[in-house]
Amino acid sequence: MNSVKTYTLFTDHDIYLFKEGKHYKLYDKFGAHSAEKDGVKGVYFSVWAPNAKKVSVIGNFNNWNHKDHILFPRWDESGIWEGFIAGLTWGTLYKYAVETPGGEILEKSDPYALSWEQNIQAASLVSTTWYEWNDKEWFQNRWKKNSLNVPISVYELHLGSWLREDDDPEKFLNYRDIAKNLIPYIKEMGFTHVEFMPVMEYPYDPSWGYQITGFYAATSRFGSPQDLMFLIDELHQNEIGVILDWVPSHFPGDANGLHRFDGSYLYEHEDPRKGFHPDWKSHIFNYGRNEVKSFLISNAMFWLERYHADGLRVDAVTSMLHLDYSRNEGEWEPNIYGNNVNLEAKAFLQDFNTAVYKEFGDNIITIAEESSDFPMLTKPVHDGGVGFGMKWMMGWMHDTLDYFKVDPFNRKFHHHKLTFASMYMYNENYMMPLSHDEVVHGKASLIYKMPGDEWQKFANLRALYVYMFTHPGAKLLFMGDEFGQTSEWNFKKGLDWHLLEYPVHKGLQNLVKDLNHIYRYETAFYENQFNKEGFEWVEADDLENSVFVYLRKGKKKDDVFMVVLNLTPRVIDYKIGVSAGSHWEIVFNSDDERYAGSGVKPEIFDEQYGDYMRHQKSISIKLPPLAGIILKKKDKKYKQNRIKQHKR
Incomplete structure (x- = not known):
C-alpha cells in the first residue's frame, strides 16, 4: 500500500529553469525536506529519474521495502518524482529504489542528501544544514580578504591527516577538534586562507576525497554538517578564509551513486570518449545536458551559501576542457571546429563562473587547477574568457622544482627555468602552488627534492620559499611543507609534528612564518601582484x-x-x-x-x-x-x- 501523499516544492518557473540549465538553487527543491501536510509533519522527497519506470523511497522506516512508499511522477515531463511521507524526521535512513524500464531495481542514495552513512551501505540521512552563524563581521568585510589586490596565502590541508590522535586509519578528529588545533596554528603561521581537500562525501579513503558520491553532503568521517560549519565559522571569526576543493570533473561508478542513476546515462555522457575517464576509471559529467548543469552549478552555490565558503578551487579543469585529455589518437572526437576543446565543458565553466560571481561578487574566489596553456581562463566571460578568479601556476611550479633539484654547480645550465615565468606571469591571475600532488607517488617530500647534505637541503628550500613568497601572485603551500616534512604525504597518518623538536625544521617553520607576514604587511608584495x-x-x-x-x-x-x-x-x-x-x-x-x-x-x-x-x-x-x-x-x-x- 502506497502511503505517499502528493506534495511539491516546485513551481512551473523552477521546472523551466531546471530544464534550461539555469536553476542554481536546486538544493532548496530536490532531496529530503522537513514538511507538513494537513497538519501532519513528515518529509518531502524529490528526485530526478526521467527514464525510471517507478521510484520508491526505501529505508529503516519500511524495512527497505521498495513496494511501499512509491513516489509520484510529475505531470510536466520534467522527469521528477516526488511525494510526502508522514511521520518521518531527522536521522531517518533512506535510499531511492529506482526501477528501470527493463525491470532492474537500483538502490540509489539521494544525489541531494545533506548527510550519508559512513559505511558500506552508505544510505542517505534526512538531515538539515540549519546553523546559527557568528561570522557576520567577516561577511561584512570579506571582499577585502578575497580580492585580487590583497595578500592571499593559502595553507592546503587534508582534514584526515593533518593531525591524528593516533595512527589508527579508522579514527579521525572531529571537525570541532580540528578547529581547536588548526586555528591557533594558522594564526601563528600567518596564512590568510586554508584550502580543504574535498569535504564532500566519498566512499574510498585512498581517493583523498576526489571520488565524490555525495556532492551535497559534508563527509561524516569528521562529524555532522553543523560540525563542519562550526569549523568554518571559527576560522572566519579568526580572520581566516576558507577555500573548498570542488570536483565537477568526474564521479565514481559506485552502485549507489550517480552512475546509471535511472538505468540510463543520466549524469554522465553516454559516449565513452566523453563520458569515461581512462586514468581515474570514473565517469565524466554530461556538460551539454541542462539538468546536469543545474545540478553542478547549484552544488557550487550550495557550498558558498550554506557553508559560507569563500572560494572554490576547481579540480582537474584541464581534463574537462580537452577532449583528448589522456587519450590516444582515435580515442577522441574533435569538436565542430576540428580542435580538441570540449565546447560544452567550456560553456559550463563560463556559466558556473558567471553565476557565482553574479551571486557573491568579489566576496568569493574561483580557482582553476589547470596545467595547460588554455587561453583566457581568468579573463571575464563577456570578453571571451572562462571567468575564473585565479589559476594555479603549474608551469612556475614545475620549472621551479626542476631548477632546485639540480646540483648548485650545474644550475648555470638551467638558469632560465627561474626567469621563464616572467614571460607569461601576467597572462592570467596566478596562484603559485606547492600542493599535495608534489609530495606523493614517489615524488619525495619537498625537502628531499633538494640536493646536497642536510644543511644544503634546508638552505635550498629556504631560498625557494623566499623566491615563492616574493614572486608576483597568490601563494599555496601544502601542510607539512612549512616545516620540512621528511616523508611523503600519507593520508593514513598525521604529519610528523615531532620534527619541530629539531632546529632545522623549527628554523624552516620560522622562515615561512616571517615570509607570510612580510607578504601580508608589505604592500609592495601584493598590491600589484597581478599587473x-x-x-x-x-x-x-x-x-x-x-x-x-x-x-x-x-x-x-x-x-x-x-x-x-x-x-x-x-x-x-x-x-x-x-x-x-x-x-x-x-x-x-x-x-x-x-x-x-x-x-x-x-x-x-x-x-x-x-x-x-x-x-x-x-x-x-x-x-x-x-x-x-x-x-x-x-x-x-x-x-x-x-x-x-x-x-x-
Whole structure:
C-alpha cells in the first residue's frame, strides 16, 4: 500500500529553469525536506529519474521495502518524482529504489542528501544544514580578504591527516577538534586562507576525497554538517578564509551513486570518449545536458551559501576542457571546429563562473587547477574568457622544482627555468602552488627534492620559499611543507609534528612564518601582484653566479623592495645597479640563525655613482650562501618593527 501523499516544492518557473540549465538553487527543491501536510509533519522527497519506470523511497522506516512508499511522477515531463511521507524526521535512513524500464531495481542514495552513512551501505540521512552563524563581521568585510589586490596565502590541508590522535586509519578528529588545533596554528603561521581537500562525501579513503558520491553532503568521517560549519565559522571569526576543493570533473561508478542513476546515462555522457575517464576509471559529467548543469552549478552555490565558503578551487579543469585529455589518437572526437576543446565543458565553466560571481561578487574566489596553456581562463566571460578568479601556476611550479633539484654547480645550465615565468606571469591571475600532488607517488617530500647534505637541503628550500613568497601572485603551500616534512604525504597518518623538536625544521617553520607576514604587511608584495607595475628584473642573466635580482613595487612610488637570490653554496660579494639617490637596507636574510642558517650576515659594503646595470649607481653586497635576502628602499623611513613584531 502506497502511503505517499502528493506534495511539491516546485513551481512551473523552477521546472523551466531546471530544464534550461539555469536553476542554481536546486538544493532548496530536490532531496529530503522537513514538511507538513494537513497538519501532519513528515518529509518531502524529490528526485530526478526521467527514464525510471517507478521510484520508491526505501529505508529503516519500511524495512527497505521498495513496494511501499512509491513516489509520484510529475505531470510536466520534467522527469521528477516526488511525494510526502508522514511521520518521518531527522536521522531517518533512506535510499531511492529506482526501477528501470527493463525491470532492474537500483538502490540509489539521494544525489541531494545533506548527510550519508559512513559505511558500506552508505544510505542517505534526512538531515538539515540549519546553523546559527557568528561570522557576520567577516561577511561584512570579506571582499577585502578575497580580492585580487590583497595578500592571499593559502595553507592546503587534508582534514584526515593533518593531525591524528593516533595512527589508527579508522579514527579521525572531529571537525570541532580540528578547529581547536588548526586555528591557533594558522594564526601563528600567518596564512590568510586554508584550502580543504574535498569535504564532500566519498566512499574510498585512498581517493583523498576526489571520488565524490555525495556532492551535497559534508563527509561524516569528521562529524555532522553543523560540525563542519562550526569549523568554518571559527576560522572566519579568526580572520581566516576558507577555500573548498570542488570536483565537477568526474564521479565514481559506485552502485549507489550517480552512475546509471535511472538505468540510463543520466549524469554522465553516454559516449565513452566523453563520458569515461581512462586514468581515474570514473565517469565524466554530461556538460551539454541542462539538468546536469543545474545540478553542478547549484552544488557550487550550495557550498558558498550554506557553508559560507569563500572560494572554490576547481579540480582537474584541464581534463574537462580537452577532449583528448589522456587519450590516444582515435580515442577522441574533435569538436565542430576540428580542435580538441570540449565546447560544452567550456560553456559550463563560463556559466558556473558567471553565476557565482553574479551571486557573491568579489566576496568569493574561483580557482582553476589547470596545467595547460588554455587561453583566457581568468579573463571575464563577456570578453571571451572562462571567468575564473585565479589559476594555479603549474608551469612556475614545475620549472621551479626542476631548477632546485639540480646540483648548485650545474644550475648555470638551467638558469632560465627561474626567469621563464616572467614571460607569461601576467597572462592570467596566478596562484603559485606547492600542493599535495608534489609530495606523493614517489615524488619525495619537498625537502628531499633538494640536493646536497642536510644543511644544503634546508638552505635550498629556504631560498625557494623566499623566491615563492616574493614572486608576483597568490601563494599555496601544502601542510607539512612549512616545516620540512621528511616523508611523503600519507593520508593514513598525521604529519610528523615531532620534527619541530629539531632546529632545522623549527628554523624552516620560522622562515615561512616571517615570509607570510612580510607578504601580508608589505604592500609592495601584493598590491600589484597581478599587473606589470609590480615587478622589475634588475639581473636575470647571471648564469655563472646563479644570482637573481628583482624589484617588487607597490602603488606608491617609494614602496619598493629588492630581492636577491644567491643559489650557489658560495659567499659572494656582488655588485648591483640601483637608481641614483636611492638608499637601501637589508631587512630579511634566509641564512639567519633564526632559520637554522649558517649565520652569514649580508651587508652593503660599498656604494658608488657611475653607470652599472643600466643604472646611475651601484651597491655591493655580501651575499650568504644558498640564500635569499630582501632589501627595502629607504627613501621613506622603513618601519622594521612591522616585520620584527611578528618574529615571536
